[in-house]
Amino acid sequence: MFSHEEVVIRAGERTGLPVLVAVHSTTLGQAVGGCRVNHYADWRDGLTDALRLSQAMTYKCAIAGLDNGGGKTVVALPPGHVVDSRRDLLHDVADVVHSLGGRYATAPDVGTGPEDMAVIKERTPHVFCTPTELGGSGDSSPGTAAGVMAALSAVCAYLGKSGLKGRRVGLLGLGHVGAHLARLLAAEGAELLVADVDPAKQALADEVGATWLGPDEVVTAELDILVPAALGGLLTEELVQGLRCVAIAGPANNQIASPSVARMLHGKGVLWAPDDIVSAGGAIYAHAVELRHETPAQARARVAGIADTLSRVLDSAEQAGESPYFTAQEFVRARLEGASHGLAR
């Protein structure tokens, strides 16, 4: 079923690269979601990503209580493609975003950062997270990482554990958010096992005193908590069979390949915290600072609220005897249905 409001696929005027913008929903307000610049075997794989990720943004905003809908941009680079003018690429993105007339605003994501948002802002105002000197809320990854830490504290509380000290935590992915997490988790005294597809990231593992392993080894290790912080689609039925962790909570988007995986995790007794809740910190922070004009401290307090949101979802899932995946979906449905019709188009 096609559940999106609008999908734009345009060859960038300057680069000819496929710029894909998916607006999933504006029911709660302007759609927001990051701009992912990534290599794909086929641009259609980029489209699939944009469709899934924009829907995840609708869920993320709805559960986090934001008055925003969900959208996402993907620039699908062909395999091995080297971008010669990043500025041209970003202006191509800006023009497509601008053509949507404010129904969607973009933000950083995998492959982009605040400096890129500043370039996009040269051609459209519909962009979050430009550097603070330019009036934006800056890098969204510390906010996302802080939200994950809040979620992990809720997971510990739910499991009846006092905190992360001495817990065996497997962290998969040391990108922007993952690198912050490695440092925060090490500071909490967790016993850390980490992996990344980029061997150069081992330096960070050494710096924080983490054990460096292969991605498969981290995922299947005996762990208290597995923290997926790499690209999505990690949890498949096949992979779940080999898991030896008590809980899974991390910022990677779209972790679960299909609803049956959520059922399987539940059946196996592995607690899974829905990524739409865990990963919302960056969006919550940007929203608070840029739209509510709150101070960084106030915005951080909102991000910390992820712990409460997650606890509520875990508790009602337990009462219903079902996976938190389905409970979270119920929360989203209730919020979207409660929104008055014809809002914020």
Ligand code: PHE
């Ligand atoms: N790209 C991040 C996310 O998907 C951060 C972000 C989104 C920041 C939307 C602001 C607005 O959550």
